[in-house]
Amino acid sequence: METPELPKAWMGGATSTAQVKYLLEKDLDWTSLSPSLCLEPGERTGKNFRLGTDQIIRDQDGRSRISFEDYAVAMIDELETPRRSVRRFTVGY
Secondary structure, three states: OOOOOOOHHHHHHHHHHHHHHHHHOOOOOOEEEEOOOEEEOOOOOOOOOEEEOOOOOOOOOOOOEEEHHHHHHHHHHHHHOOOOOOEEEEEEO
16 A cells, blocks of 8 residues: 555455455455456466565566456466465466
8 A cells, every 4th residue: 555556446356455454354264356457358367477565566567567367367277276374465467
């Protein structure tokens, strides 16, 4: 939420997500997947993306982006084979 690139219109969603994360950390087994700053239609590459923790993932040109299709692949991979219990992770190129 501290990055100046986050559109102001998204701040309410980001703030409420942070509050929910705080509440979940107390008693539940949870996982949260955060997209890049730019989440848009594109191609499904399947594995040409990187995973991170709390940092924004950027490509070699400094852009933070991921396609809907690859975001879905990262989400389904985690659902099928959980590796990030009780934490947030990020995805991007």
